[in-house]
Amino acid sequence: xxxxxxxxxxAQAVQIVAHGATELKFKLSGPLP
Numbered sequence: 001x002x003x004x005x006x007x008x009x010x011a012q013a014v015q016i017v018a019h020g021a022t023e024l025k026f027k028l029s030g031p032l033p
């Protein structure tokens with residue numbers, strides 16, 4: 001059971017990191033020509 005919870009937590013962490021990376025990419029590429 002702990003394995004399933006670990007996988008769910010890992011998936012959520014990956015989603016958060018991916019979302020943050022996407023926002024950061026937009027912020028960095030925004031002001032640039």
